[in-house]
Amino acid sequence: MKLNIVPARTGITWVKLGIQTFFKQPLALAGLFFMYMAAATLASLIPVIGVVLALAIVPAATLGLMAATLEATKGRFPMPAILVSAFRAGQQRARAMMVLGFLYAAACLLIVSVVPLFFDVPVSRESALAPEMQGVMLVIMVLYLPISILFWHAPALVHWHGVTPVKSLFFSAVVCFRNAGAYALFGLTWMVVLMLIGLAVSLLAGLLASPEAAAALVMPAALLMAAMFSSSLYFTFRDSFDATPPDSPVNNDNTDNNPTPGETP
Template sequence: MQARLLPAARGVFWLFEGFRLFRRNPPLITAVTLVYLLAVQLFALLPLIGPVLLPVLLPAMTLTVANACRIVDRQQPPSKRALLAGLSGRDNNFPALLRLGGLQLAGALLVVLFATLIGGGEDPFANALLSDAPDAPVDPAMQAAVLGKLAQVLLLATPLIIAFWFAPFLVGWDSVTPAKSLFFSTVASLRNWRAMVMFSLAAIIVAGILPGFILILVAQISGMALSAAFVVLRMVLVFLVAPVLTASIYASYRDIFTAADATHA
């Protein structure tokens, strides 16, 4: 298993490639992305068992979404067999994906433990939501503190994100063992850290900074239109940006591993 070394600009290409795949079949990629997001929210709402089951099932869920992107990429007709590739049938790697999910659960618990220890025993997610009321005044000091804690958790979770970025695809499609998939994913991500950083920055701009700038601009022009603009942007994020980012992650795997396999075949 060899990963290609790509230039930094390739990270931005993944975003454009994700949009190109989305344009080929918007209903399919949007549908699987929405089902994925709804499943994540459903598990989050389940008391006690939900936060445990979600990391365990996340690799299998991720592979299912990527299967839809691969169907579009290969211009295949959608089918149950293609959508469940690597999860059932002759190449059934679902048990291995569950073991990978168990490793992800262990990693998530370590991140929470370290964040709690660094925070002096305080739950790092306790004040993640500043207020449930949209019109309630926000304390700038509290907002800065919460953003600081979230940035701290994200920093601690970065090694976990790197290790699991390509792991579900390697386990499901390439039949790599869970432990080796984490190794190959980490090596590929570090080897292409410039492209990964560029992709992350582009995703943050498209999904975070640009919508925020639009909301600020609308608020300056007309405060009455702010609520409508918020609803529209939320719909755009769910039905356009999220599917494009999903397809972009698939494109990053294809660009680094699949092309490498074809080159060295």
């Protein structure tokens, strides 16, 4: 498998493609994202293991949303079953995705366990909104960045190209570092889009002159932004790797005998 080096400006292209593709099938892609969020919320309510399960499904859900984006690029309406694509590609790849999910959960829980050792983490909602919590949130974001890099492309590599979980983490990290400029510009562009949409929501809320209306607008807008962001993830993968296309006969074969791509970049 060959890792591609792309110009930094490609990061902006990924954002544009994600937004354009989202609006090709807005109801389907938004609905799928909301279904994933609902499933994660319900899973988190399970006693003892709920949080672990909610975190463990993130890689599989990410893959499902990427597959939905691929369907939308072809003008097709992605059906709800596409969210569980990761578990319909044969036992071997389903097991690999499960391993990836629990590795992700372990990494996130490690952060949750480490941060309270160095900071006073509030337990109430009111104290969580205090200004001093900004430093804690910044630390959490910095600690989460390496996890994000490791798992960015791992689900797609495991599902579409048969890469083992550990190697998928390695390849994901390598391609992110080699294309650091594109990924940095990708993140910055999404920040600008987020600020612009936030400004538009604030202006609309001001015109309505109702705090309740403003609160009602914020959550749907945030979820739609997250759905659009998820639609751009497929394009970061597509342009970062030179491998057999996901819609090729090799990758549509649901058996466990699919040939594995080359393992060195």
